[in-house]
Amino acid sequence: MNIYDYLKMDHDFVANLFKQFKNAPSALRKQQIMEMIAQELIVHAKSEQDSFYKALLQHPQSKEDAQHGKREHEEITNQINTIMNWEKPDAKWIKQVEKLQELVDHHVHEEEHSIFRHAKRVLSKEEAYILKEQMHFLKHKLLKRLGS
Template sequence: MDIFEALRLSHDTQRTLATQILQTQGASPERGGLFRQFKHELAAHAAAEERWFYRVLIESDSSMAQARHGMAEHHEMDELVSELNKIEMSSSGWIAQFQKLRDKVFHHLEDEEHAIFQLAGKVLTGKQKTELGRDYETAFAEFRLGAMPMNSAEG
């Protein structure tokens, strides 16, 4: 599996979880559980992606700006998660704030899949794509198991 396939798998999980959260009501155990999964997925994905995808893209002049932009969007999503952690899940403000996070996440995933992946495809060799996919998958699995501090994404 190359880096693009590996990243798309997590992207699909993020989209599914966000959609499921929007179908929940109030401070239900279902909403709480899905949101915890979603935050953990976002944090693990961002950590592994920055280490094994963006780090390499920053080294190339042609992809540096896009990689930095992607990492900045990760920070923006962390901030939105942090704000959500401060709002009662049963309030109407929570779902409105979650919708902002969902929109930011979906925008970020579209950017990656339709712009950054194409740029990276030109910068990375075939061997790099495969190696980065393997390294990303290993790190992502470790991060998902809790081998990383979750910072503001935990709550």
């Protein structure tokens, strides 16, 4: 598995969590799923920035992609903070989660259709496999630190 497959797998996992959120039968269950979404997105963003985006920053042709992706991660993190600081889950809270999903969907689409294409021009196949290993290691290190 290379970095592109690994990122796609992460993206699919988060998309599935959003589906579970939408279908959750209670506010409590929605909160629990939102906590999983938040953790997954934060860990994903940090490990991706410290591996994949870090590698893209080394190449003039992909530097802008990495910077753009990082800005989108910041938007997503800010939205997560808004949601997690909400007093209680209500209709407005659900709208905030839907806004988060829109931000994530936009980011995933750009990453999988534009950034991946540009990255494949500057990263070798071997680098793509090494970056997957780096991201996987960083992700599990962060999850361990969070106690998950």
